[in-house]
Amino acid sequence: MYLSREEEAVxxxxxxxxxxxxxxxxxxxxxxxxxxxxxxxxxxxxxxVSYKNIGEAGLEWISDLQxxxxxxxxxxxxxxxxxxxxxxxxxxxxxxxQQQTIEAYRRLGITIDCTCTPYQIYQGLAGPGDHLxxxxxxxxxxxxxxxxxxxxxxxxxxxxxxxxVGKTALYGYHLDENRLPTHLVEVEADxxxxxxxxxxxxVGRIVKDGVPFFRLPGQRPSLDELKAxxxxxxxxxxxxxxYVQDVTPKPPTGGQxxxxxxxxxxxxxxxxxxxxxxxxxxxxxxxxxCSAEELERIAGLLQGQKVQxxxxxxxxxxxxxxxxxxxxxxxESGAHVFCxxxxxxxxxxxxxxxxxxxxxxxxxxxxGLAGVKAGLGSLEDCIDxxxxxx
Amino acid sequence: xxxxxxxxASGCARGPALVTLDAISFLGNVDxxxxxxxxxxxxxxxQCIAGKVLIFPGGKGSTVGSYVIYQLKKKGLAPAAMxxxxxxxxxxxxxxISGIPxxxxxxxxxxxxxxxxxxxxxxxxxxxxxxxxx
Numbered sequence: 001m002y003l004s005r006e007e008e009a010v011x012x013x014x015x016x017x018x019x020x021x022x023x024x025x026x027x028x029x030x031x032x033x034x035x036x037x038x039x040x041x042x043x044x045x046x047x048x049v050s051y052k053n054i055g056e057a058g059l060e061w062i063s064d065l066q067x068x069x070x071x072x073x074x075x076x077x078x079x080x081x082x083x084x085x086x087x088x089x090x091x092x093x094x095x096x097x098q099q100q101t102i103e104a105y106r107r108l109g110i111t112i113d114c115t116c117t118p119y120q121i122y123q124g125l126a127g128p129g130d131h132l133x134x135x136x137x138x139x140x141x142x143x144x145x146x147x148x149x150x151x152x153x154x155x156x157x158x159x160x161x162x163x164x165v166g167k168t169a170l171y172g173y174h175l176d177e178n179r180l181p182t183h184l185v186e187v188e189a190d191x192x193x194x195x196x197x198x199x200x201x202x203v204g205r206i207v208k209d210g211v212p213f214f215r216l217p218g219q220r221p222s223l224d225e226l227k228a229x230x231x232x233x234x235x236x237x238x239x240x241x242x243y244v245q246d247v248t249p250k251p252p253t254g255g256q257x258x259x260x261x262x263x264x265x266x267x268x269x270x271x272x273x274x275x276x277x278x279x280x281x282x283x284x285x286x287x288x289x290c291s292a293e294e295l296e297r298i299a300g301l302l303q304g305q306k307v308q309x310x311x312x313x314x315x316x317x318x319x320x321x322x323x324x325x326x327x328x329x330x331x332e333s334g335a336h337v338f339c340x341x342x343x344x345x346x347x348x349x350x351x352x353x354x355x356x357x358x359x360x361x362x363x364x365x366x367x368g369l370a371g372v373k374a375g376l377g378s379l380e381d382c383i384d385x386x387x388x389x390x
Numbered sequence: 391x392x393x394x395x396x397x398x399a400s401g402c403a404r405g406p407a408l409v410t411l412d413a414i415s416f417l418g419n420v421d422x423x424x425x426x427x428x429x430x431x432x433x434x435x436x437q438c439i440a441g442k443v444l445i446f447p448g449g450k451g452s453t454v455g456s457y458v459i460y461q462l463k464k465k466g467l468a469p470a471a472m473x474x475x476x477x478x479x480x481x482x483x484x485x486x487i488s489g490i491p492x493x494x495x496x497x498x499x500x501x502x503x504x505x506x507x508x509x510x511x512x513x514x515x516x517x518x519x520x521x522x523x524x
Contacts, residue, residue, distance in 0.1 A: 029479055048457075054457055060460065060464060
């Protein structure tokens with residue numbers, strides 16, 4: 001891989017051992033994936049935040065690093081609400097380790113926003129055509145597909161390397177040739193809210209790491225619905241980029257998808273039927289993190305009523321702070337609005353036996369990552385279940 | 391004997407070879423507390439990788455494996471060096487953050503090396519030396 005004179009100096013260790021190793025990571029990945037050179041990134045989102053995932057080994061590594069990030073960098077969700085972890089049922093031992101992890105990241109100049117939806121809180125992190133080094137799979141999908149930026153799905157160390165160096169290796173989704181649609185997906189159905197999660201859950205399993213191009217005649221998915229679609233496909237498959245005709249930015253010209261899929265209402269309904277609400281002892285919303293609009297809908301549905309089951313609403317701290325009246329309205333019902341974390345990455349989820357969610361992503365991950373059975377319902381069904389109406 | 395290779399993680403180290411035809415998932419296959427391969431399905435089951443020149447086709451599994459390599463290194467239980475046919479990101483990143491020499495792009499004959507043969511990995515010089523007993 002070609003390195004500029006300045007990059008070569010970093011690679012040879014002239015700017016210290018941490019930067020040397022970080023550059024070595026970028027070069028090693030560039031060599032593995034056949035990158036010609038490095039490219040500057042506008043922002044970085046770093047995975048490897050929940051202590052549940054990185055453990056003592058990861059914490060030690062992050063704590064040993066020296067230096068400051070070169071570009072704006074924020075974090076993936078942590079294993080707990082950084083303020084209200086006791087209320088979540090997180091143990092003190094875990095909380096101490098999680099706080100140490102956060103402090104280790106803060107020391108490197110990283111902004112302590114723990115969210116899978118960086119684009120919901122900072123407009124300036126990603127724009128059309130920008131190169132990024134983001135980690136969280138749904139954020140990667142949203143950045144590539146809805147914003148039209150360019151990022152691979154970075155692991156924890158490679159994202160940190162990009163943050164400290166300010167660059168990433170130019171391969172994968174940074175290049176037009178890898179952004180061409182591989183599957184045409186025609187869907188004849190009226191879709192709403194969690195239907196997009198169900199659709200993504202189905203399509204991700206089929207196309208795996210492909211690039212689906214959707215035709216959704218008569219449908220106009222909202223940004224939240226696109227968020228749900230991408231998140232589900234990134235979890236049930238490893239889709240990092242998709243297109244929706246006349247809705248998202250367009251693919252580069254050239255090539256035709258090799259395969260075509262046809263889906264209709266029946267197949268969407270089968271997902272709900274297979275993953276039922278029956279027997280759920282908790283309900284969790286906000287995977288990916290709720291937007292202000294979603295908080296508003298939840299507050300509206302809960303208005304004046306009390307929940308009978310544990311109900312978690314997960315969002316980014318900045319969104320909760322900017323919408324404190326909505327948060328208060330939701331919590332008035334007995335529900336919890338948790339920040340910085342979610343049902344997928346927190347160990348607190350493990351005490352439940354079946355969780356109902358409106359998210360196709362949580363549906364994929366809860367059984368494997370938390371050992372909790374999962375049911376899928378619309379937002380209204382989820383709220384009804386929490387209120388004990390079903 | 392000297393073999394050309396490609397540098398992934400810098401450094402130079404030597405040790406007795408420990409060879410497997412199986413890919414390694416450091417998360418799950420290897421116990422970070424003892425440096426021993428604990429997966430009964432793995433060819434190296436029961437073997438300790440500490441101080442060895444670990445020769446294997448490449449890594450697989452969870453990206454947390456990179457941190458497991460780091461933890462092994464901090465406990466003095468890591469391999470002295472590693473050789474892959476083709477490195478993938480988990481082992482590459484693990485070796486780099488841990489300061490363990492790692493090279494790849496060598497012919498598959500390297501997997502015929504006998505266990506215990508002394509092997510030196512010189513990543514900066516992009517060469518492997520195999521010291522065969524005569």
